[in-house]
């Protein structure tokens with residue numbers, strides 16, 4: 595079914611009421627302008643006047659409502675083509691959306707239309723939970739950073755899966771979808787594996803890859819799962835279940851582990867050895883940091899939670915370099931502090947195979963996606979995983 599093309603440009607806001615394409619209800623935007631119709635530098639001051647979480651919710655609600663209408667042309671952009679095969683998956687380019695922006699997986703098609711090669715949604719927990727009390731997201735504008743202590747607020751696995759199933763256009767256009775799983779706050783850490791196993795079973799049939807998130811600083815004791823014995827037990831259980839699911843469903847879904855930046859070199863080496871021992875398919879480095887030295891003295895710097903954005907770049911690259919030294923062939927998805935194409939190139943130089951964005955999107959807007967994808971397109975491959983990838 596060929597979707598109806600978008601009009602070249604909307605003359606006014608709000609756009610006319612959506613007209614579903616005959617038979618499909620979907621739209622494509624192949625004649626859209628290179629830049630979104632509402633330039634982000636104009637929208638940003640209005641958004642930044644709002645409470646950060648409110649601004650986020652408003653934007654996400656709008657994308658959810660409009661993503662399957664012609665109005666998606668307001669933010670949709672052509673995707674930079676730079677195909678690369680990693681962990682057996684063909685990524686249309688090396689730039690992905692990081693987990694946490696779309697925790698319930700409501701906007702895969704809409705966000706994917708910004709030009710991402712892959713979109714990771716979640717973290718989802720088995721049961722719905724409200725997260726921590728508000729306010730729980732803070733902008734550190736001078737540092738181009740955020741601090742959040744959301745605490746895995748999400749609608750639970752059933753609602754998440756219904757949303758993921760409803761996504762269609764991104765996957766149909768070759769986009770890769772990652773589903774990120776975690777544990778409920780009320781589940782004792784000793785029983786964490788039960789939540790991850792429930793998450794894995796639920797998301798498995800719908801995921802191109804699964805991310806095991808053991809690195810959020812906002813769920814009590816979660817990062818203990820990165821410890822040697824705890825990680826060994828958790829990954830042992832998950833890999834065994836993954837093999838059963840692969841046999842039953844005749845499809846082997848790659849599994850990645852997402853780690854924190856607040857690890858010393860010996861901890862990174864131990865994690866690397868555990869990943870290899872269990873045959874994990876890749877590692878996502880990194881989540882947010884609890885360190886504050888890079889933002890000391892700035893407003894909100896002392897808020898509890900995880901710091902993301904520009905101040906995270908070097909700390910996250912340090913982890914990637916160490917991982918790459920320990921794991922010459924394992925795919926590494928580099929995330930943390932990318933606000934420009936040059937930042938993304940530095941991630942590849944540190945050893946990343948693919949990259950993801952979150953806070954950079956808040957400060958730079960959708961235009962960051964093609965900028966990063968284009969910057970990475972022609973760089974010399976920085977590691978064995980990229981060198982060996984089919985292009």
Ligand SMILES: Cc1cc2nc3c(=O)[nH]c(=O)nc-3n(C[C@H](O)[C@H](O)[C@H](O)COP(=O)(O)O)c2cc1C
Pocket residue numbers: 692693694695697716717731740742744746774807810852880881882902903904906929930931932950951952953954
């Ligand atoms: C508000 C917010 C919520 C996040 N929620 C999650 C989450 O649910 N799961 C997860 O794995 N990472 C989550 N992250 C971490 C991001 O995916 C990313 O690893 C981190 O922000 C570093 O990248 P950045 O500097 O580009 O933002 C969150 C980050 C932010 C800022």
